[in-house]
Amino acid sequence: MTAKKAAETRRTSIGAQRNPDSQDAILRAAEEILVEGGLGSFSIEAVARRAHAGKPTIYRWWPTRAILLLDVYHRQKYVDIAPDTGTIETDIFQLLSGLLEFWSAGHGGAVFRSVIAEAQTDPAAGKAIAAYMADRYQQGGEIFRRAKARGEVADWVAPELAMEIITSFAWKRLLTDRLDITPEELRLVVRHLVEGFKVQ
Structure with a gap:
């Protein structure tokens, strides 16, 4: 490919402001590389080649x-971090x-x-x-703030710390490749977790 052709096929940037088409192409390329080859194959150079984008733009x-x-992860994520079902146990289960x-x-x-x-x-x-997780704990802590207002959990419960404890279970399952769990098993897990927070 000639330098002129490469320049023509390279996606355009609009300075510090992100070009939506370029951003989508870069994130899609990054996701594809991760899925195909894992972290070992992931590099800014590889993403730039696949997305037809310049490394300076990516950096x-x-x-x-x-x-x-x-950003690749957040682009996919749609999980409600603070569902509101009316009870803390069902919120955490969801x-x-x-x-x-x-x-x-x-x-x-x-x-x-x-x-x-x-x-x-x-x-x-x-x-x-x-920083990302601190923000998620703050958002998810709304589950516990609502539960406090309903009188479901003790006053000493710290919402963000409680969220860290709750999501630690999910992290361990992810990192040990044990994501399969029946609803009945998960409800039992949630019950074990929640009982320690409840008003005695």
């Missing part, structure tokens, strides 16, 4: 590989069942495992995932 929009990985199903039904689980793996060796990735 301008995603300064680190970890931030790009998180949260966990939705999350485990999302991770097992498509590529979400594989992508998030890649994000976690990246965080083990890259301090920037660790900070990015910590």
Whole structure:
């Protein structure tokens, strides 16, 4: 391919403002590479080649590989982090069942495992995932704030910490490849978790 042809096929950027077509192509390319070859095959260079995008554009929009990985994951995610069913036990059951199903039904689980793996060796990735999870705990903590207002849980319960404990179960299942769980088993798990938070 000539330099002129390469320039013509390379997707255009509009400066610091993201071009929606380019953004979608980059995220789609990144997801495909992760699914096909795992984290070992994932690089900004590989994403740029597949998306027909320039590396400077990718680095301008995603300064680190970890931030790009998180965007790939977040692009897929549709789980309601704070369902409102009227009871804390059912709220947490819906949260966990939705999350485990999302991770097992498509590529979400594989992508998030890649994000976690990246965080083990890259301090920037660790900070990015910590910030992402802190935001998720804050959002999901609404489950416990509502439960407090209904008098279901004790006053000492810290909503964000409680969410971290709840989602730790899901993380362990993801990282040990044990996402299959029956509704009956999950309800028992939720009951074990919730009983410790309830007003005695």
